[in-house]
Amino acid sequence: MKAFNIIEAGKGPESWTLVDVPEPAPGPGEVLIRVRAVSLNTRDLMVASGYFPIPPKANVIPVSDGAGEIVAVGAGVTRWTVGDRVFGSYYQDWPYGQFPADAELRGLGGPIDGMLADLVTLPESGVVRVPDHLSYEEASTLPVAALTAWNAVMESGPRMAPGATVLTLGTGGVSLFAIQFALASGFRVIATTSSREKAERLRSLGVSDVINYKETPDWEQEVLRLTNGQGVDQVIEVGGTGTLPKSLQAVRSGGLVNLIGLLTGYNDPIDTSPILFRKIRLHGSGVGPVQMAESMARTIAALQLKPIIAEVFGFEQAKDALAKLQDSATFGKIVIRLD
Ligand SMILES: NC(=O)c1ccc[n+]([C@@H]2O[C@H](COP(=O)([O-])OP(=O)(O)OC[C@H]3O[C@@H](n4cnc5c(N)ncnc54)[C@H](OP(=O)(O)O)[C@@H]3O)[C@@H](O)[C@H]2O)c1
Numbered sequence: 001m002k003a004f005n006i007i008e009a010g011k012g013p014e015s016w017t018l019v020d021v022p023e024p025a026p027g028p029g030e031v032l033i034r035v036r037a038v039s040l041n042t043r044d045l046m047v048a049s050g051y052f053p054i055p056p057k058a059n060v061i062p063v064s065d066g067a068g069e070i071v072a073v074g075a076g077v078t079r080w081t082v083g084d085r086v087f088g089s090y091y092q093d094w095p096y097g098q099f100p101a102d103a104e105l106r107g108l109g110g111p112i113d114g115m116l117a118d119l120v121t122l123p124e125s126g127v128v129r130v131p132d133h134l135s136y137e138e139a140s141t142l143p144v145a146a147l148t149a150w151n152a153v154m155e156s157g158p159r160m161a162p163g164a165t166v167l168t169l170g171t172g173g174v175s176l177f178a179i180q181f182a183l184a185s186g187f188r189v190i191a192t193t194s195s196r197e198k199a200e201r202l203r204s205l206g207v208s209d210v211i212n213y214k215e216t217p218d219w220e221q222e223v224l225r226l227t228n229g230q231g232v233d234q235v236i237e238v239g240g241t242g243t244l245p246k247s248l249q250a251v252r253s254g255g256l257v258n259l260i261g262l263l264t265g266y267n268d269p270i271d272t273s274p275i276l277f278r279k280i281r282l283h284g285s286g287v288g289p290v291q292m293a294e295s296m297a298r299t300i301a302a303l304q305l306k307p308i309i310a311e312v313f314g315f316e317q318a319k320d321a322l323a324k325l326q327d328s329a330t331f332g333k334i335v336i337r338l339d
Contacts, residue, residue: 001020001021001022001023001117001118001119002018002019002020002117002118002315003018003019003020003021003061003116003117003118004016004017004018004019004061004062004063004116004117004318005017005019005021005059005060005061005062006047006048006056006059006060006062007059009047009048009049009050009055009056010049010050011048011049012045012048012049012322012323013045013048013319013320013322013323014319015048015049016048016062016116016318016319016322018316018318021117023118023119024119024120024121025072025074025121026072026073026074026077026121027074027075027121028074028075028076029074029075029076029077029123029124029125030073030074030077030121030122030123030124031070031072031073031074031077031080031086031121031122031123031124031127032070032071032072032073032074032119032120032121033066033068033069033070033071033086033088033119033120033121033122033127034068034069034071034118034119035066035067035068035115035116035117035118035119035120035338036067036068036069036136036137036140036337036338037066037067037068037135037136037137037139037140037312037335037336037337037338038063038065038066038067038114038115038116038140038335038336038338039065039066039137039140039141039145039173039333039334039335039336040063040065040321040322040325040333040334040335040336041064041065041144041145041173042172042261042263042325043064043109043110043144044062044063044064044109044322044325045322045325045326047060047062047109047110048062048322052110053104054104054105054107054110054111055110055111056109056110056111057110057111057112057113060109060110060111060112060113060114061109061113061114061115061116061117061120062109062110062114062116063108063109063114063115063116063336064088064090064107064108064109064110064114064115064143064144065087065088065090065108065115065140065141065142065143065144065145066087066088066108066114066115066116066120066140066143067085067086067087067088067130067136067139067140067142068085068086068120068136068338069083069084069085069086069136070082070083070084070085070086070127071119073124074121077124078124079124079125080124080127084129085129085130085136085139086127086128086129086130087127087128087130087139087140087142087143087293088108088115088120088122088126088127088128088143089108089126089127089128089143089289089290089293090107090108090143090144090147090287091103091104091106091107091287091289091290092106092107092108092112092122092123092126093106093126094106094289094290095125095289095290095291096289096290096291096292097289108143115140116318116336118338125290126290128142128290128293128294128297129294129297130297131297131298131300131301132301133301133304133306134300134306134307136337137309137312137335137337138306138307138309140335141173141307141309141333141335142293142296142297142300142307143287143293144173144287145172145173145174145176145177145333146177146296146300146307147287147288147292147293147296148174148177148260148285148286148287148288149174149175149176149177149178149180149181149236150177150181150288150292150295150296150299151285151286151287151288151292152174152178152234152236152258152260152285153166153178153181153182153185153187153234153236154181154185154296154299155288155292156256156258156283156285157234157256157258157281157283158256160185160187160233160234162185162186162187163186163187163188164187164188164233164234165187165188165189165190165227165232165233165234166178166179166182166187166188166189166190166232166233166234166235166236167189167190167191167192167223167232167234167235167236167247167250167251168182168189168190168191168192168236169192169213169235169236169237169238169239169243169247170192170193170194170213170238170239170263171191171193171195171198171201171202171331172238172261172263173332173333174236174238174260174261175191175236175238176308176331176332177307178236179191179202179205179207180205180305180308181299181305183205183206183207184299184303184305187233188208188209189206189207189208189209190207190208190209190210190211190223190226190227190232191207191209191210191211192210192211192212192213192219193210193211193212193213194212194213194214194328195212195328195329196212198331199212201331209226211223218246219246219250220246220247220249220250221249223250224249224250227252230252231249231250231251231252231253231255232250232251232252232255233251233252233255233256234251234255234256234257234258235247235250235251235255235256235257235258236258236260237257237258237259237260237261238260238261238263239261239262239263239264240259240261240262240263240264240265240266241262241264241265241266241267241268241270242263242264242265242268243263243264244257244259244270245270245271248271248274248275248278248280248282249274251278251280253278253279253280254278254279254280254281255280255281256280256281256283257280257281257282257283258283258285259282259283259284259285260285260286307332307333308331308332308333309332309333309335310330310331310332310333310334311324311330311332311334311335312335312336312337313334313335313336313337314336314337314339315336315337315338315339317336318336321334321335321336
């Protein structure tokens with residue numbers, strides 16, 4: 001079968017090498033999945049570039065997010081049958097509960113093999129049913145970006161009532177899912193972006209207030225103006241140290257800042273006094289466990305939510321797809337289809 005391997009990390013997309021490898025067979029408790037689509041995250045580029053904190057295993061199959069059809073089951077499998085449509089959980093050993101200290105050692109597409117292959121085997125406990133209304137391309141976007149957004153908006157901190165305000169930064173995969181979940185929950189969304197064109201697309205999704213953070217560098221002041229000086233209930237903070245000081249100004253006293261990403265950096269000094277004096281909850285947040293992915297999938301099915309896809313590449317163009325991740329014009333997820 002065909003697969004990509006990372007033979008030598010550190011070369012970005014060029015680290016992905018197309019290889020022919022033997023077909024895997026499902027062991028006891030495992031399912032064999034014919035992968036139909038994968039989607040890409042910043043993490044996949046970090047792994048390929050050698051920046052991810054946990055080095056990839058030798059000749060790893062890259063990419064954490066994928067969806068496909070079960071084509072065989074191993075001995076003792078009870079939850080799945082041939083023909084079921086599933087997506088993989090990013091964390092393979094985190095069924096529910098508190099974040100295990102060693103969870104990252106079982107994250108797909110780095111320390112263990114990922115999804116960019118014709119066929120993969122996963123434990124039956126490590127896959128989630130695809131909502132019926134989603135294509136494989138759409139379902140492939142759920143494991144990391146969607147679940148990270150779901151965890152932050154729906155499951156972190158105190159429950160927010162309809163009418164609560166969420167601030168999202170930029171229009172990356174996590175922020176777009178956060179916007180969709182927030183709007184579906186009746187929350188007001190204030191979104192930032194660097195692009196006028198993307199601002200229009202955000203408005204067409206239902207975002208009432210969009211701020212261009214390039215044209216309005218003091219965007220936190222605009223957020224305060226839009227909230228009558230109060231600040232928002234929650235910030236989806238994907239920027240890191242370049243945006244965190246402003247997010248701490250833009251959140252209300254006692255509000256929640258979910259620190260998810262580090263797009264602008266992670267080790268600059270930060271004034272921590274607003275956290276203390278304004279009783280802000282600063283919470284490191286990310287992908288959730290399998291049980292949370294199941295909850296998210298149920299809601300996506302009930303509300304018929306559709307992930308936003310920017311572009312679909314063919315398997316042979318996988319490296320181009322990874323390079324496309326760095327294109328700032330992208331609005332939505334980058335997907336690779338496997339035929
Ligand atoms: N903790 C976790 O488990 C977890 C999970 C998923 C992602 N992450 C992290 O979360 C971050 C976002 O991930 P993603 O997949 O959504 O990224 P992405 O799709 O690559 O996001 C790119 C977008 O970020 C926006 N952006 C860049 N610099 C910005 C700035 N200074 N202010 C506001 N927006 C800015 C831009 O939006 P505009 O073009 O609209 O300006 C850009 O298009 C990454 O650091 C990723 O590694 C962490």
